[in-house]
Amino acid sequence: MAKGKHEKTGKSDKRKTNRTKSNKKRIVLILLILIFIISASITAFFVYNKYKNKKENDDLKEIVSNVEESKPNERIEKVKELQKENQDIIGWLEIPDSDISYPVLQGEDNEYYMTHNYKKEYSKDGSLFLDKDYDWSIPSTNLLIYGHNNMSSTEMFVGLMKYKEESYYKDHKKIRFTTDKEDAEYEILSVFLSRVYYKSETNVFRYYYFINAENEEQFNNYVNEAKKASLYDTGVTAEYGDQLLTLTTCSYHTTDGRLAVVARKVENN
Numbered sequence: 001m002a003k004g005k006h007e008k009t010g011k012s013d014k015r016k017t018n019r020t021k022s023n024k025k026r027i028v029l030i031l032l033i034l035i036f037i038i039s040a041s042i043t044a045f046f047v048y049n050k051y052k053n054k055k056e057n058d059d060l061k062e063i064v065s066n067v068e069e070s071k072p073n074e075r076i077e078k079v080k081e082l083q084k085e086n087q088d089i090i091g092w093l094e095i096p097d098s099d100i101s102y103p104v105l106q107g108e109d110n111e112y113y114m115t116h117n118y119k120k121e122y123s124k125d126g127s128l129f130l131d132k133d134y135d136w137s138i139p140s141t142n143l144l145i146y147g148h149n150n151m152s153s154t155e156m157f158v159g160l161m162k163y164k165e166e167s168y169y170k171d172h173k174k175i176r177f178t179t180d181k182e183d184a185e186y187e188i189l190s191v192f193l194s195r196v197y198y199k200s201e202t203n204v205f206r207y208y209y210f211i212n213a214e215n216e217e218q219f220n221n222y223v224n225e226a227k228k229a230s231l232y233d234t235g236v237t238a239e240y241g242d243q244l245l246t247l248t249t250c251s252y253h254t255t256d257g258r259l260a261v262v263a264r265k266v267e268n269n
Contacts, residue, residue, distance in 0.1 A: 060118070073183075076178060079091060079179060079180050080180045086118055086119065086120065088113075089103045089105055089118060090106045090130055090136075091103070091130075091177055092178045093247075094176045094178075095159075095175050096176065098162075099159045100160065102127070102128045103118045103127070104128045104130055105128070107132060109132055110129070113127040113129035114148070124150065124153070125148055125153050125155040125156050126148050127147075128146070129147075130144065131211055133211045133212075134212075138212065140211050141219060142210050142213075142244040142245070143177070143243070143246065144208070144248065145246065145247050146248055146249070147247070147248075148249065149161060149249040149250045149259075151252070157247065157249035158249075160249050160261060161251065161259060163188075164193075166231070169232065174188070175187075175188065175245060175263050186265050186266065187264060187266050188234055188261055189223070189234050189236040189263060189264055190262040191234075191260070192229035192259075193251055193257065194207060194259075194260060195255065195256045195257045205229060207222070207225070207246065213240075223237060223238045223244075223262075236264070238264040244263070244264055245262070247260065248261075
């Protein structure tokens with residue numbers, strides 16, 4: 001009798017062990033299915049948002065792009081219409097014959113519009129936005145405008161990287177910036193590669209801090225440093241009192257790399 005009891009106990013323990021293994025496999029399978037569902041959902045969310053944002057951007061471009069060149073005042077009115085939807089919209093930036101044609105916003109900080117579109121909805125591509133410190137009441141010397149260069153996208157400032165080639169610059173020398181007060185044209189004077197510098201580094205060109213020149217020396221220093229760093233000679237320069245425009249985005253040529261395009265205002269339409 002004792003031997004039989006031990007045999008039954010052994011079989012019972014084996015069944016328990018098998019059930020435990022089976023339960024573990026079931027749990028692992030459920031976890032794998034959940035991970036797959038979550039991953040698929042996240043992927044679908046980003047794909048949908050990418051499509052949605054691109055369609056919205058394309059539709060938005062039509063608002064200004066359909067305005068005839070001979071009607072700059074109509075472009076100004078279009079900007080005013082967009083401002084009714086979001087008062088943070090301060091203008092429209094366009095590089096003719098390129099993919100870059102977007103509203104420009106200015107927030108209370110330089111973070112919000114990195115991840116939000118002009119409707120204040122989440123967007124991986126964010127928006128083009130003017131540095132928060134630009135003072136319209138002066139106005140400040142340099143319109144410093146940021147935009148993403150997401151490698152998985154074609155939106156915002158991805159197309160700005162084409163300026164690394166002089167041949168592209170020669171076909172795209174002008175930038176158009178329209179506000180609710182004027183429709184202005186800027187000509188490019190410099191295109192250069194840079195990076196975000198450590199605080200300990202000295203004698204470096206921190207172009208991303210330049211918003212307003214306190215004097216002629218500061219202005220000339222910025223222009224001279226930009227010209228010196230340029231990838232090629234544009235033959236264009238600027239004089240103290242000129243309004244400057246600097247477009248900047250991430251570049252992957254080095255850690256914390258940046259690309260900048262500097263231009264000066266030449267006329268109002």
